[in-house]
Amino acid sequence: MNNExxxxxxxxxxxxxxxxxxSEVQLLEKKDFDRIEKLKHLLHHEDRYMAYQAMLILLAWSIPEGFELLDRFIAEKWDEKESFEPHRLHHQDNVYDIITxxxxxxxxxxKNEQELFPYIKQFLLLYGDRFFESNLKDFLLKKDCGPLLKEIEQAIQNALQNKRYYQASxxxxxxxHYDKSRFNVYRDIFRPxxxxxxxxAYNMDEAEKNSPNVSI
Known part of the structure; x- marks a missing residue:
């Protein structure tokens, strides 16, 4: 990679x-116009990893071209062609969690969170057989994602089926958080x-805090 x-x-x-x-660039409050234009140009770089990194910044800055590349990334299944975010401990690609x-x-x-629901739905569909560390969970808790309740529960089921027990939990x-009536059912699934x-156990404790008047 050159200095520029x-x-x-x-x-x-x-x-x-x-x-x-x-990750600090993503959080910048002042976005330089020239930098944005150069990042847009980088989206077309022959090295997918370079394009991916530019996409991460433009997504965070809510620039439309970043979302256009994300659509391509998902449709063309770039994550199946190479690894973008190999996890330091688990040796699995954490790419969709980083994108989240x-x-x-x-x-x-x-960006309106509801505009992002189609992407979050896609990631929940992938949840059963892709690695997600914690960003998707955080998004679902911090944003009003009640309309995605069905997809959240299906993601748990898919992860359980694929024996990704911790990730399911x-x-x-x-x-x-969105449906306290589901606590007892899943407590009995996860406890064994x-x-x-x-x-x-940590996730079970957290679930209990989200559902008062119940007990692990």
């Missing part, structure tokens, strides 16, 4: 803080699975 691309994708300098970090975070930031830049607090992954 490195500066374009990673350099930030705002309110006395300066450095190189794409960019979508969340876009709501801070004027991550959506347990989300489900109960703690022996296979004790991290499930």
């Amino acid at each position: 691309l490195h500066e374009l994708l990673y350099y930030y300098n705002e309110e006395g803080y300066e450095g190189y970090d794409l 975070n960019a979508l969340y930031i876009s709501t801070l830049n004027g 991550q959506l347990f607090p989300v489900l109960v 699975l703690i022996s296979q992954d004790n991290r499930i």
Whole structure:
């Protein structure tokens, strides 16, 4: 990567803080017009990873061209052709979870969360056989995603079917957040699975906090 691309994708300098970090660039309050135009141009780079990184910034800044590339990314299944966000511990591609975070930031830049529901639905459809760390869960909890309740429950079922037990349990607090009546059913499903992954207990505790007057 040449210096110009490195500066374009990673350099930030705002309110006395300066450095190189794409996640900080996504959060910049002042968006430079020339930088936006260069990032749009980078969306057409022959290296998909370069285009992907430009997309993450433009998505966060709520720039339409970023969403256009995301549509292509999903339709052409770029994630099946190469790995974009290999997780440091789990050695699985966390790409859709990272994209979800960019979508969340876009709501801070004027994007209506309901406009993002088609993407979140797509990610929930993929939830059973793709890796998601925590950004999708956070989005579903922080935004008003009650209309996606059916898709959330189906994502849990798909993850359970594929033996992604911990990942399934991550959506347990989300489900109960929107429908407390589902607590007992899924408590009885997840409780025996703690022996296979004790991290499930943390999600069960969180679900209990979202559903007062019940007990694990």
